[in-house]
Amino acid sequence: MKYRFLAGICIVCSSLFWGCSQPEPQTTSIEGIWVCTLETALDYPESKRITALLIGEGNGGIIEARGCIMWDGSYLYPWNLEQASFSDSTQTLTLVDEDGDRYEGILESDQHTIRGYFWSGDPGQNKPIDTVDFIRADPQLAQTLFYPRLPGPNGHTAYTYKSPEALEDGLEVANINTFTGDSLALYALLSNIISQDYGRLESLLVMKDSQLVLEEYFYGYDKSHLHNIHSCTKSIASLVLGIVMEHYEDVELSLPLFDFFPEYDHLAINGKELISVEHLLCMTAGFPVDDTPGWVDLDDQLLNILSRPLAEVPGEIFQYNNNNSILLGGVLQNITGEPADQLVKKYLFDLMGISSYQWAYVDGLPQCHSDLQMLPRDMAKIGQLVLNDGRWGDLQLVPKEWIQESTRPHLAESEYFDYGYHWWLRSASNKAWWDKPEIRSNAGHEMVIALGFGGQYIMIIRDLNLVVVTTASDYSNGHMARSKIPLVIEKFIPLFE
Structure with missing residues (x-):
């Protein structure tokens, strides 16, 4: 994916993400969530698209990476990274995406800023094509971008049904089991939704017989989010x-x-x-x-x-x-x-x-x-x-x-x-x-x-x-x-x- 289309890449690297393993163990001084500075975000006609970056330690001390684009503060689409590494000796982060484009950034001594460049993977391109700097961000950004539901202490996400909350908003609520006896099918379905089998759902509501019987939110959304x-x-x-x-x-x-x-x-x-x-x-x-x-x-x-x-x-x-x-x-x-x-x-x-x-x-x-x-x-x-x-x-x-x-x-x-x-x-x-x-x-x-x-x-x-x-x-x-x-x-x- 070429950086000219990546104005606001959200790069997320975590031990729970997959697809970017490296051969050499890495130290974890760069771990944490980052967003690019407004000065180095790319401008689009409708808004800036902000780059975010979360680094975490993977198996054997290596780091793993996954990415996305944000638009108006929300997830837009993924950026597929194939390689990720961090050198403790030079404090250099290197990321390579599926198109061969490469990001290299240096972690400053205060460990609050990464300054770096994007390099094109096209043949004959030997100069950086853009500057992108990162600063640390709110840890909750990780759920907003990549976790439908946060995993429990065992590392797994188990679905549990709860009846919708009764509010003074004109909606009557009821328990879904009043209308369906197949709770196993419901639990299996919601587990598949959490696994993103049906895309990046952020809310799912069901009304049956004029009553709200299912109200589920994902990726940090809740009933108060427009x-x-x-x-x-x-x-x-x-x-x-x-x-x-x-x-x-x-x-x-x-x-x-x-x-x-x-x-x-x-x-x-x-x-x-x-x-x-x-x-x-x-x-x-x-x-x-x-x-x-x-x-x-x-x-x-x-x-x-x-x-x-x-x-x-x-x-x-x-x-x-x-x-x-x-x-x-x-x-x-x-x-x-x-x-x-x-x-x-x-x-x-x-x-x-x-x-x-x-x-x-x-x-x-x-x-x-x-x-x-x-x-x-x-x-x-x-x-x-x-x-x-x-x-x-x-x-x-x-x-x-x-x-x-x-x-x-x-x-x-x-x-x-x-x-x-x-x-x-x-x-x-x-x-x-x-x-x-x-x-x-x-x-x-x-x-x-x-x-x-x-x-x-x-x-x-x-x-x-x-x-x-x-x-x-x-x-x-x-x-x-x-x-x-x-x-x-x-x-x-x-x-x-």
């Missing part, structure tokens, strides 16, 4: 659109998009005049997915999107595109005079006891395509709201008709998924994409899914009165990010059938 739900944000925007349409009866999905943007109506040309609100919801508006070649971004986000030429005829081809959801946020604001985040607060979150969350903004517009941060317990509330056909307690928050219409298939995304109005759908007609699917993978349990980048899911199985929520950081491994769906289909559903 998590970026990424494109699950789209599904929440769809819910609030249904509420707004009930209040504004003249609003119809068939209306032209530019009816809601009169200030931009001069751009309703070359096919864009055919775009409707429904096209936004179904991802068939026809806007290009990638930036138009040679296009100069404008300061106005909506103007920037609406100015681009179409790539497809509106209504003809499904093309997943964040711009559709960004425009939906503009539609909501132009209908009501209020930004989308305030509408969600007023019509949903305040009434559901959801008070801890953060929206992302661009050019003053709350983003409806991604980056809403929520608590996993509150994500479970959203799933339960949809399962209840828009009802929360005694309140009908979202029109039942809208829930039914928005969560039914409107077109096929692929042979694996259908798509509604910003909701993903699976049924017996959809194929399994994962290796060696079990027969039950195409069983008759329909799923309504809010799906976010990296393994964020709200999965609703109506006929079992079941909601499953996951948050994860499988940002570089699409296979692992998608593994949450077979996890539910093949492992959780059988527990409750």
Whole structure:
């Protein structure tokens, strides 16, 4: 892996990590957790990516190494190291990754700073390509990066079920054993999750019969940690659109998009005049997915999107595109005079006891395509709201008709998924994409899914009165990010059938 892609490598070396053994025993004066200095972190457009380093003694006094990249203080993806050594005589740390790139750093006499360089493994490269210095960091970083659960005194991690905690947050709780008698299967499943068989899960919650029966957190997360739900944000925007349409009866999905943007109506040309609100919801508006070649971004986000030429005829081809959801946020604001985040607060979150969350903004517009941060317990509330056909307690928050219409298939995304109005759908007609699917993978349990980048899911199985929520950081491994769906289909559903 070339360092130009490693802006914020988190390098973790510990006796519990594998894959980097060395032939000569090493001393352990360099043991501990480190992070790179801000001055030597690489800048990315969205943020710096910080390098972290944990050194530990392996078998026979050698050190072992494993790495990852951090983004906004969280795990992003691994950096695979193949060699690691530390010379006590020269106080030199050497790390070599799978691409042959090499880091060499000197531990200063105070043992609080490592100063060093990256060298390219490419032939003919004999000069360092970057400077990276490390300082000691909080020891808890190790769990945040690499330990789903800390091992016990015997070096093993044993799973023990505990009923979810009852809080004054509107969720009822119960013991999962009330609903399933197969505790051995549950324990085996959670042990596999802790072993990362289903990726880097950071939370896993299950609602059964309107009660929270499973609440597990990993990698140092807990019920108080907000998590970026990424494109699950789209599904929440769809819910609030249904509420707004009930209040504004003249609003119809068939209306032209530019009816809601009169200030931009001069751009309703070359096919864009055919775009409707429904096209936004179904991802068939026809806007290009990638930036138009040679296009100069404008300061106005909506103007920037609406100015681009179409790539497809509106209504003809499904093309997943964040711009559709960004425009939906503009539609909501132009209908009501209020930004989308305030509408969600007023019509949903305040009434559901959801008070801890953060929206992302661009050019003053709350983003409806991604980056809403929520608590996993509150994500479970959203799933339960949809399962209840828009009802929360005694309140009908979202029109039942809208829930039914928005969560039914409107077109096929692929042979694996259908798509509604910003909701993903699976049924017996959809194929399994994962290796060696079990027969039950195409069983008759329909799923309504809010799906976010990296393994964020709200999965609703109506006929079992079941909601499953996951948050994860499988940002570089699409296979692992998608593994949450077979996890539910093949492992959780059988527990409750």
